[in-house]
Amino acid sequence: MAKTASLTLDSGNVELPVLVGTEGNRAIDITKLYRDTGYITLDDGFANTGATKSHITYINGEAGTLRYRGYRVEEIAERCDFTETSYLLIYGELPTGEQLEEFRRNIRMHTLLHEGMKLIFAGFPPEAHPMAILGSVVGALAIYSPDSLDPNNPEQVEVAIHRILAKMPTIAAFSYKQSIGQPFVYPQNHLSYCQNFLNMMFAVPSERYQVDPDFVVAMNALLVLHADHGQNCSTSTVRMVGSSTVNLFSSISAGIYALWGALHGGANEACVKMLEQIQEDGGNLGKYIDRAKDPNDPFRLMGFGHRVYKNYDPRAKVVKHICHQLFERHALKDPVFQLAQELEEVALKDPYFIERKLYPNIDFYSGIIYRMMGIPNNMFTVLFALGRLPGWIAHWREMHTDSGGSRIHRPRQLYVGPSERKFVPLIKR
Ligand code: CMC
Numbered sequence: 288m289a290k291t292a293s294l295t296l297d298s299g300n301v302e303l304p305v306l307v308g309t310e311g312n313r314a315i316d317i318t319k320l321y322r323d324t325g326y327i328t329l330d331d332g333f334a335n336t337g338a339t340k341s342h343i344t345y346i347n348g349e350a351g352t353l354r355y356r357g358y359r360v361e362e363i364a365e366r367c368d369f370t371e372t373s374y375l376l377i378y379g380e381l382p383t384g385e386q387l388e389e390f391r392r393n394i395r396m397h398t399l400l401h402e403g404m405k406l407i408f409a410g411f412p413p414e415a416h417p418m419a420i421l422g423s424v425v426g427a428l429a430i431y432s433p434d435s436l437d438p439n440n441p442e443q444v445e446v447a448i449h450r451i452l453a454k455m456p457t458i459a460a461f462s463y464k465q466s467i468g469q470p471f472v473y474p475q476n477h478l479s480y481c482q483n484f485l486n487m488m489f490a491v492p493s494e495r496y497q498v499d500p501d502f503v504v505a506m507n508a509l510l511v512l513h514a515d516h517g518q519n520c521s522t523s524t525v526r527m528v529g530s531s532t533v534n535l536f537s538s539i540s541a542g543i544y545a546l547w548g549a550l551h552g553g554a555n556e557a558c559v560k561m562l563e564q565i566q567e568d569g570g571n572l573g574k575y576i577d578r579a580k581d582p583n584d585p586f587r588l589m590g591f592g593h594r595v596y597k598n599y600d601p602r603a604k605v606v607k608h609i610c611h612q613l614f615e616r617h618a619l620k621d622p623v624f625q626l627a628q629e630l631e632e633v634a635l636k637d638p639y640f641i642e643r644k645l646y647p648n649i650d651f652y653s654g655i656i657y658r659m660m661g662i663p664n665n666m667f668t669v670l671f672a673l674g675r676l677p678g679w680i681a682h683w684r685e686m687h688t689d690s691g692g693s694r695i696h697r698p699r700q701l702y703v704g705p706s707e708r709k710f711v712p713l714i715k716r
Contacts, residue, residue: 288313296324310345327699334594338523338696342689343376343681344515351598355515356380364605369510370394370480373452373677376515377684393445397453398474398483400461401431408465417669418547420462421455426540428454436534438687447535448680455676456480459669460487466665481506484673489661501616502660505609506670509653512602513674515681517595521545521552525679526686530696535683542679543672549589552650552671556664558590559654562623562630570626572633580639588634590651597644606652613659624655 291302292315301324304316314337321327330336345354353360356375363372367381374382374390382390407427411420428451429436435447461471464487472487481503490496516522524545529538546552565575578586593600610624631647634640654667662670686693 294320296326298324306340308340310347321699327701329701332594333518333523338518339526339686341517341682341685342379343678343685344517346517346595348593348595348597351596351601353516353601360512360601361605364508364511367511368479368481369507369514369674369677370452372511372514373680376677376681377448393449394453394480395476397450398457398476400454400457404431405461405471408461408471411465413466413468415462415466416547417459417462417466417666418543418553418672420465421459421669421672422540422543422547424458424462425451425455425536425543428536429534432536436536438529438532438534438683444535444684444687448684451535451539451680452676455673456484457487459666459673460484462669463488463663463666479503481510485660488666499660501613505613505656505660508605508609509656509670510674512605512649513653513671515675515678519551520548521675522679522682526682527696529683529686530694535680538683539676539679542675546672546675547668552668552675554589554648554650555654555657555667555671558650559623559658559664559667561589562626562655565630566622566626572626572630575630576633576637579634580637588630588645590647590654591634591640592643592645593648596646596648599646600648602649603647603651606649606656607647610652610656613656617659619659621655621659623658624652627652627655 288307289305292305294301294303301320303320306314306316308314317328328336343356345357346352355363355372356379358375358381363375367375370391371382371387374387404424404427407424408420432447432450435443435450437443457474464471470492472490472492474483475486476483478486478498482498485498485502485506486496489498518526521542525538525542528541529535549557561575565572568574575586575588578584579588579591613619614621614624631651635646639645650671653671654664657667657670658664
């Protein structure tokens with residue numbers, strides 16, 4: 288395999304180092320290109336730009352494979368709970384029993400929020416989107432945790448990791464309770480991570496509440512499947528913001544807002560809305576497939592397509608399977624699930640989707656499961672954020688501790704605006 292790549296420029300030939308990843312994937316190292324030649328590279332949407340080396344997640348978009356720290360995601364989803372998966376992603380190895388117990392204990396210690404934070408929630412209007420609340424309250428954690436803000440202090444980083452993993456579910460559930468005017472339900476540390484979240488979401492002080500064990504299993508699998516996905520938009524945001532050496536809470540808050548958009552994590556909410564709209568419109572799938580194919584119509588099939596996967600998203604396969612299992616066990620029928628399956632079938636036979644290699648992604652079926660669990664549409668992306676949290680932490684930590692690169696992120700641009708102009712005074716314009 289070539290060790291260098293040659294680039295021919297006006298000034299002559301430049302030899303650029305070729306780097307090879309663990310799985311044989313290759314990269315041309317252009318770090319010194321500008322210094323040596325004055326050229327930059329241009330890559331709209333960073334579609335072909337490696338921003339860093341990373342040890343965390345391997346994705347083969349052509350084959351439809353995804354591995355966390357070398358382990359197949361399907362196996363992790365079946366055999367590990369979310370806390371164990373978080374440990375694997377953040378620290379690089381599956382924990383021993385003792386390490387896992389200590390990690391769980393450290394997280395449990397931090398589930399409560401400072402009582403003063405309840406006043407922050409009280410100030411939000413009832414119609415506030417829970418993603419907006421989540422981002423701002425996670426940002427506020429930096430105010431309440433001044434002793435764990437230094438990214439160069441390993442002990443402070445550890446405490447910040449435990450705090451944010453423990454408090455995000457509490458913040459997420461409180462944002463929902465605030466929006467429906469119910470009292471906050473405090474965390475119960477004898478419950479598992481997912482049980483605790485569902486209890487904070489659905490319990491009320493006046494009633495007994497038992498979390499459905501099937502929902503715990505499903506939520507756990509969904510969080511695990513969302514836990515990391517390489518240099519996606521929100522993770523790149525966390526790395527970008529973190530590269531200025533700002534604290535973990537502020538970096539994660541930025542990632543939450545990047546996730547909110549409908550082309551990223553917001554797709555699960557947008558997908559269920561789309562399915563409901565198709566259903567209300569008489570279930571005319573052909574009409575919506577035609578709209579998705581029309582270059583003059585901004586409508587897209589939500590939950591379809593992916594920048595990296597040019598094959599069936601391996602996570603979507605597991606999510607669809609969970610969907611089937613849940614509906615069977617609970618002997619339920621959801622016309623929206625039925626419609627989703629029909630839409631998938633029609634789209635996968637259509638030349639437009641075949642040629643562009645557009646398959647269902649993780650967001651196509653995940654919202655249907657959340658809907659069945661009684662989670663409202665506007666909380667779906669919050670659930671995605673809870674799942675993606677360990678991935679964000681792992682990348683932020685890798686950036687500060689490993690060879691992932693520690694320089695401040697500062698892309699260049701090709702300036703195409705006006706050349707220098709003579710200033711025109713206001714009176715003469
Ligand atoms: N429906 C209809 N056409 C589509 C779709 C879609 N969902 N996705 C891509 N295309 C078409 C697109 O119009 C383009 O066609 P043409 O070549 O004729 O111009 C072609 O496929 C390539 O699309 P692209 O926009 O260049 O692809 P991208 O890599 O920039 O975008 C994407 C990836 C995920 C943003 C896009 O597929 C999309 O908008 N999907 C719907 C939103 C969605 O489900 N997002 C969740 C992604 S998975 C969870 C996550 O990681 O956040």
